[in-house]
Every structure is written in C-alpha cells, then in structure tokens.
Amino acid sequence: MAATDRFDAIVIGSGVSGGWAAKELTEKGLRVLMVDRGRMVEHGEDYPYDGKPAFEIPARNRMPAAFTKSDYKGLNFWVQPANQPFFTNDRLNPYDFDAPNPFHWVRGGVVGGKSLTWGRWSFRWGPNDFEANQREGIGTDWPIRYDDVAPWYSYVEKYIGVSGGRENLDYLPDSEFMPPFPMNVAEKWLKERLETEFPGRKLINARLSNITEDKPEQNRTRCQKRAQCDRGCSFGAYFSTQAVTLPAARATGRLTLRPDTWATNVEYDAAKKRVTGVRLVNANTGAVEVVPARMVFLCASAMGSLHVLLNSRPEGSERSHFHSNGALGSAVMDHIFKVNIGGDVPGMTEFVEYGRRPGGVYVPRFRNLKAEELPFKRGYGYQGGASRRQPAPEGFGAAMKHGMRTYGGWRFNMSAFGECLPYDDNRVMLNFAKKDARGMPLLRFDVTFRDNELKMMDDAQAEGERMLRQAGLTNVTSNRGTHIPGEAIHEMGGARMGRDPGTSVLNGFNQAHDAANLFVTDGAMMASVSCVNPSLTFMAMTARAADHAVKQMKAGTI
Amino acid sequence: MDQGGTMAAEPSAHFSLDRRTALAGIAGVFGASLFAPLARAAGYEPIPKINTGKPAVVFTPAQRALVAALSERIMPTTDTPGAIAAGVPDYIEHMMGDWAVSDDRDLILGGLAAIDARSMADFQKPALKASSAQQDALLTLTMNDAIPGGAKFFEAFRQLVLTGYFTSEVGIMQERSYLPVPGDYDGAYPASKIDRIFSS
Numbered sequence: 001m002a003a004t005d006r007f008d009a010i011v012i013g014s015g016v017s018g019g020w021a022a023k024e025l026t027e028k029g030l031r032v033l034m035v036d037r038g039r040m041v042e043h044g045e046d047y048p049y050d051g052k053p054a055f056e057i058p059a060r061n062r063m064p065a066a067f068t069k070s071d072y073k074g075l076n077f078w079v080q081p082a083n084q085p086f087f088t089n090d091r092l093n094p095y096d097f098d099a100p101n102p103f104h105w106v107r108g109g110v111v112g113g114k115s116l117t118w119g120r121w122s123f124r125w126g127p128n129d130f131e132a133n134q135r136e137g138i139g140t141d142w143p144i145r146y147d148d149v150a151p152w153y154s155y156v157e158k159y160i161g162v163s164g165g166r167e168n169l170d171y172l173p174d175s176e177f178m179p180p181f182p183m184n185v186a187e188k189w190l191k192e193r194l195e196t197e198f199p200g201r202k203l204i205n206a207r208l209s210n211i212t213e214d215k216p217e218q219n220r221t222r223c224q225k226r227a228q229c230d231r232g233c234s235f236g237a238y239f240s241t242q243a244v245t246l247p248a249a250r251a252t253g254r255l256t257l258r259p260d261t262w263a264t265n266v267e268y269d270a271a272k273k274r275v276t277g278v279r280l281v282n283a284n285t286g287a288v289e290v291v292p293a294r295m296v297f298l299c300a301s302a303m304g305s306l307h308v309l310l311n312s313r314p315e316g317s318e319r320s321h322f323h324s325n326g327a328l329g330s331a332v333m334d335h336i337f338k339v340n341i342g343g344d345v346p347g348m349t350e351f352v353e354y355g356r357r358p359g360g361v362y363v364p365r366f367r368n369l370k371a372e373e374l375p376f377k378r379g380y381g382y383q384g385g386a387s388r389r390q391p392a393p394e395g396f397g398a399a400m401k402h403g404m405r406t407y408g409g410w411r412f413n414m415s416a417f418g419e420c421l422p423y424d425d426n427r428v429m430l431n432f433a434k435k436d437a438r439g440m441p442l443l444r445f446d447v448t449f450r451d452n453e454l455k456m457m458d459d460a461q462a463e464g465e466r467m468l469r470q471a472g473l474t475n476v477t478s479n480r481g482t483h484i485p486g487e488a489i490h491e492m493g494g495a496r497m498g499r500d501p502g503t504s505v506l507n508g509f510n511q512a513h514d515a516a517n518l519f520v521t522d523g524a525m526m527a528s529v530s531c532v533n534p535s536l537t538f539m540a541m542t543a544r545a546a547d548h549a550v551k552q553m554k555a556g557t558i
Numbered sequence: 559m560d561q562g563g564t565m566a567a568e569p570s571a572h573f574s575l576d577r578r579t580a581l582a583g584i585a586g587v588f589g590a591s592l593f594a595p596l597a598r599a600a601g602y603e604p605i606p607k608i609n610t611g612k613p614a615v616v617f618t619p620a621q622r623a624l625v626a627a628l629s630e631r632i633m634p635t636t637d638t639p640g641a642i643a644a645g646v647p648d649y650i651e652h653m654m655g656d657w658a659v660s661d662d663r664d665l666i667l668g669g670l671a672a673i674d675a676r677s678m679a680d681f682q683k684p685a686l687k688a689s690s691a692q693q694d695a696l697l698t699l700t701m702n703d704a705i706p707g708g709a710k711f712f713e714a715f716r717q718l719v720l721t722g723y724f725t726s727e728v729g730i731m732q733e734r735s736y737l738p739v740p741g742d743y744d745g746a747y748p749a750s751k752i753d754r755i756f757s758s
Contacts, residue, residue: 053738058610059608064657092605181743185746226738352747352749352752352755353747355742357743393716396631407749
C-alpha cells in the first residue's frame with residue numbers, strides 16, 4: 001500500500017469496538033483502513049483447537065505454570081494452551097507499575113482482539129448508570145443518558161443476537177432478546193427460594209452474546225453447548241469480530257485490513273485542531289509510515305487507546321496534544337472481582353446436565369437502588385450457575401475408578417462483579433525512561449482500589465453467603481482473593497466523555513474535544529463503569545458515534 | 559476433566575467455563591494442594607513452545623517401569639482400559655521432563671525411591687518386581703504416610719495419574735462419555751439415562 005493512498009477513515013484496533021467501527025463506516029460508504037498490531041486470524045480456519053479434546057491440545061490444555069509466569073503473568077489463570085495464541089505476550093510487550101501497586105493488563109494479541117476470548121455476558125446499562133455521577137457528585141457527569149443509547153443498543157443487539165429473558169427491571173433494561181439458555185433444575189429451585197426469601201432480589205438467566213437461534217444471513221449457527229468459546233467458534237455462535245463485524249465490513253468492498261501493524265500515535269494539526277493521519281509501524285519489518293485520513297476511530301482497547309493518545313505529542317514534548325486539561329489518563333477503573341460464594345443444593349440427584357451452556361444465571365444488583373444506609377456507594381451483581389459435582393477420588397485401584405463413575409450432588413457457585421468509582425488519581429501515564437521495541441514509552445499504571453471498593457467486596461461476600469444460606473443451600477463457603485486492578489479484565493476510563501471540555505476528553509458523541517475528527521469508542525470513554533459487563537455498551541456507542549461521524553463528514557463539518 | 563469434588567467455593571463453573579473458570583477446573587478439583595504442571599523455560603525462543611513430541615527423558619528405565627506399574631495399580635484395567643493403555647506413564651514423563659520444574663520432579667523421584675526402599679525392606683525386592691498385592695500394600699503405606707514423605711507423594715502422583723487418564727483418549731472416550739457437540743442443553747436430564755458421566 002502506498003503512503004499516498006487515502007482513506008476516509010482509519011480504525012485503530014479490530015476488537016469489539018474496532019470491528020463495529022469498520023462495519024458501520026464501510027456500510028455508510030467510507031473507505032476504511034483498519035489496523036491491528038496482531039497477526040491475522042481468519043474465522044474458522046485459524047481456530048486450531050476448536051472442537052479438539054484435551055489429548056489433542058498441547059499439555060492437555062493445562063498451561064504450564066512456569067510458562068504463564070514467564071510470559072503471561074498478567075493473564076493469571078485465564079490463559080490456556082488453547083487460547084494462548086490469541087493473547088499478547090507480556091514478556092515481549094511489557095508495561096510498567098510500581099511493585100506495591102501492580103496492575104494486570106490482559107491484552108488481545110491478534111486481529112479480533114479480545115472479542116475472540118471475551119466472557120460474552122451482554123447487558124444494557126440502565127438509566128441509573130448514566131445518572132449516578134451527577135446525582136452523587138462523584139467524578140464527572142455523563143453528557144448522555146440512557147435514552148441516547150437505547151436505540152443503538154437495539155440496533156446492535158438485533159444484529160449480533162443476544163440471548164436472555166425479559167425481566168422488566170428498570171435498573172437492568174431488557175435487550176432485544178433471543179430465547180435464553182435455560183436454567184437447570186437446581187437453579188430453578190434456587191431462584192424460587194431466593195426470590196421468596198429476599199423480596200426484590202432476582203435470579204435471572206444469563207444475558208449472552210451466544211445465539212440461541214440461527215442467523216443464516218450471517219452464516220452463523222446457534223450455540224452448540226460446547227463451552228469452549230475462547231478457542232474461537234467455527235459455528236460463529238458468539239459475537240466476535242471474525243464471526244460478525246469483519247464479514248460485514250469486507251462485504252462492502254471498502255475495507256482494507258492491515259494486521260501486524262502498530263499505531264504509535266495520531267498526527268495532529270494543532271492550528272486546525274484536527275488529526276491528519278496515523279503513524280504506523282510494521283510489526284515484522286519495523287518500517288514506519290504515516291497514513292493520512294480524514295477521520296480516525298481509536299478502538300485500541302481502553303488502555304491501548306490511552307497509550308496511543310498519550311504518545312501523540314508535539315516534537316520534543318512529553319505532553320500529549322490531548323492532555324490540555326489534565327483529564328487524559330485519569331480516573332481509570334476496573335470492576336471489583338475475586339469474591340466467590342458457593343453452596344450445595346440439596347437433592348435432585350436424579351437429574352444431570354446434558355450439554356455445556358456458555359453461561360448460567362445472574363443475580364442483578366440490589367444495593368443502593370434506592371436510598372440505603374450502606375458504607376459504600378453503587379452496587380454489584382453475581383454471575384453463577386449450578387452443576388453436578390465432579391466425583392472425588394477415594395483411595396486407589398478399581399474401587400476408586402468405579403467410584404468416580406457417578407456425579408456428586410448439585411453445587412451452586414457465583415462470583416461478584418461490582419462498580420468501581422472514578423478517582424482522578426487512578427492514572428496511567430507514559431514512562432519515558434522505559435521504551436518498547438517500537439520506541440514507545442511504556443504505559444505506566446498507578447491504579448488502586450479504595451475504601452469504597454473494599455467495603456463493596458466485604459458486602460458482596462457477606463450478602464452472598466447470607467442469601468445462599470437463607471435460600472437453603474448447605475455447606476456454604478466463600479473466598480475472597482486479593483484483587484489486583486485489571487484482573488476483572490474490565491479496565492475502563494482515562495479518556496472520559498463529558499459535558500465540560502475542561503474536565504473530560506470526549507464529547508457526547510465520543511469526539512475528542514481537541515479534534516473533531518478523532519473518535520474514541522472503546523472502554524477509555526467511560527466516566528463511570530456500572531457493575532455490569534461493558535462490551536455491549538462499547539458496541540452501541542461505537543455504532544452511535546459512527547453514525548454521527550458520517551453525518552458530520554457529509555455535512556462538511558469534519 | 560475434573561477428577562475431584564469441588565468443595566471450596568470458586569469462580570462458578572457456569573458463568574464462563576472456558577475463561578473465567580480455568581482455575582475452577584484445575585485448582586478446585588484438588589483444593590490448595592494442586593501439584594503444579596510446570597514448564598521448562600525455553601528462553602531462546604521468542605515465545606516458548608510446549609513440547610508435544612517425545613517427552614524429555616527424566617526417568618531411568620527402572621523408574622519408568624515403576625511409574626507405569628504404579629499408575630496401573632492406581633487406575634487399573636477393569637471393564638475399561640487402565641492407565642498404561644491410556645498412555646499415562648508417557649504423560650507423566652512429559653509433565654516431569656517438559657512441563658515441570660525440578661521441585662516437582664524431586665517430589666516424584668524421591669517418592670519412587672522411598673517406595674523402592676520400603677519394598678526392599680519388606681519384600682527383599684524392588685517395587686517393580688513386587689506382586690500386584692505387594693505394590694498395593696506399598697501404595698497403601700504411601701497413602702497413609704507410613705513411608706517418609708508418602709502422603710505428599712501419593713497425592714501428587716495420584717493427581718498426575720488421574721489428570722493424565724481423564725485427559726487421554728481412553729479417559730475421555732471410553733471411561734467417560736464424550737459429547738463433542740452436544741447441540742442442546744437439558745438441565746433436568748434423567749441420571750438414569752447415562753451409565754457414564756460426561757467428559758468435560
């Protein structure tokens with residue numbers, strides 16, 4: 001590709017947000033270049049472990065601990081030999097923090113980004129999520145409200161397919177649902193008990209981007225209940241760039257996709273307050289070129305986009321073009337995580353599960369929905385499910401072997417995800433003393449959980465135990481691990497949307513205050529993080545921003 | 559692929575089996591005493607590759623034969639094949655040679671030596687030459703910690719055998735029932751309809 005080629009738009013990153021940007025912009029007639037630093041992964045043909053039993057996967061799909069420690073430290077136990085090819089290698093792509101305050105930055109490493117390996121839980125945020133900052137005087141107010149996003153939720157949900165059950169909860173709006181994955185007999189029992197014992201609290205079906213009805217027009221087949229999504233799914237049964245947005249963008253004939261291409265910064269014309277192009281480094285050859293474009297969509301993952309923005313600097317300066325007000329890089333958030341509760345469900349051993357669902361059940365937020373005297377703000381929900389226990393070995397020999405041919409009883413386990421508040425001094429920045437192979441200063445994290453997050457974790461553990469006990473579960477146990485920020489892999493914020501250009505980076509259409517033709521539509525945009533999973537909101541906001549951007553471009557204003 | 563009971567609370571087995579509960583599937587089975595499957599560092603490669611070829615040689619021929627014999631006593635051939643037919647000894651050597659660090663190796667090698675020493679004392683022959691009943695007696699002593707370091711070795715060795723077995727073709731396809739593409743989900747499937755539990 002010659003540097004003189006011109007594109008209407010460059011999309012940096014090809015994950016959940018980047019894929020949606022490419023689809024929307026090309027379908028609206030723009031010629032788009034989408035770049036990703038990772039190698040190409042084609043749908044189906046580059047899923048080497050799709051459908052493979054353990055004995056056909058290296059090390060029987062158990063990641064050797066020394067390998068995790070040496071190369072994938074930030075991924076902890078997420079990484080397995082079958083999904084490792086989709087992740088970024090931490091040793092070769094370091095980031096920086098002070099030892100007392102570590103951060104775990106889990107990064108996709110291929111085209112499709114984390115859309116290949118994500119958890120697939122898909123929720124709308126509710127009106128409350130967009131209003132709480134203003135009402136409570138925390139952080140900065142969102143420039144938009146639920147009603148601004150609702151039609152775009154519908155738009156993306158109809159396209160990708162979201163399974164779930166209608167509940168009519170004002171704090172967790174329903175999506176345009178396909179039928180849910182059914183609850184099993186133990187979960188149905190628990191639902192009735194829990195909702196009786198705790199009026200107002202609910203146990204509902206998971207809401208998942210795994211489809212329960214075929215989408216033949218997209219060459220996608222409904223979920224086959226294999227529960228091995230993160231190896232890539234040849235059925236296209238869950239949302240990924242490969243299965244959903246990339247085919248749509250390619251079908252327009254207007255997409256150029258360049259894998260193995262790092263974007264180090266955007267080029268900026270300070271006089272005109274416009275970005276003029278993107279500086280790209282070929283990951284294989286090191287060749288550098290600046291590709292001009294009328295518009296840039298930055299979708300490099302929340303922290304990845306902050307890295308690019310922070311590194312977009314005037315010659316000789318350590319200060320980003322977009323750091324005019326000090327907001328860039330501040331108020332980085334994650335969800336609380338690492339609180340787990342479990343209990344035995346009595347009886348029903350005449351039933352087992354056939355098939356493996358990609359998700360189970362959800363206990364939506366019940367804290368601080370109305371005025372409550374609690375020692376923390378906001379709330380949390382639990383994701384969980386019941387299954388028959390695997391049999392434990394006793395002794396050895398034929399008796400042990402044959403004793404392991406029946407399941408144990410039903411066990412229900414759940415884990416909390418909760419909202420973290422925006423603190424301006426939870427920041428990322430560049431460390432100019434350390435540079436990566438492309439000469440980019442390393443991204444440095446200074447992010448900690450505070451009193452509100454720790455008290456929320458206390459409450460999630462205590463309430464979780466109380467609910468399961470009171471609902472009639474036995475042998476209720478819980479644990480709470482040390483939560484290193486980033487471990488929930490819901491890191492967000494740092495380039496928040498806001499009404500006030502003095503305290504935010506983006507306006508109500510994800511448009512940079514300092515550059516009308518620069519849009520940031522991944523998790524970096526968040527002014528607060530709700531307690532539900534964010535990816536569906538990335539999709540809706542990206543589609544909304546693309547619509548706005550193309551209208552502005554056609555109107556000649558950008 | 560789980561072999562044990564999941565007594566402790568853990569990331570739930572259903573909110574995402576593949577990513578969120580990688581820990582549940584492994585650590586949850588054996589609790590805190592997980593015998594870590596570890597790798598040799600392959601520092602000369604940009605990203606280490608997990609060896610899937612022949613295992614690096616760790617055992618002497620006599621040790622290898624004893625590992626095979628003890629594996630088979632733990633997971634014997636009954637109406638389905640046992641550990642040897644499932645390739646468990648080869649798996650264990652892979653674990654020790656390619657996917658483990660020396661601490662783990664020392665525990666296994668030390669346990670084998672202790673069993674051999676007890677066999678010499680009790681039966682005047684190495685454990686490999688002992689009868690099946692004598693090998694079972696040695697394993698029982700080991701399990702009950704009546705041999706120095708026995709219980710620790712037994713737990714680690716049994717984990718290796720069970721993990722190797724239930725992730726093998728025999729374990730997945732014959733000892734358990736394999737559903738590569740279930741197609742549907744039934745959360746109230748009659749237990750009476752299955753005579754083998756499902757491979758996970």
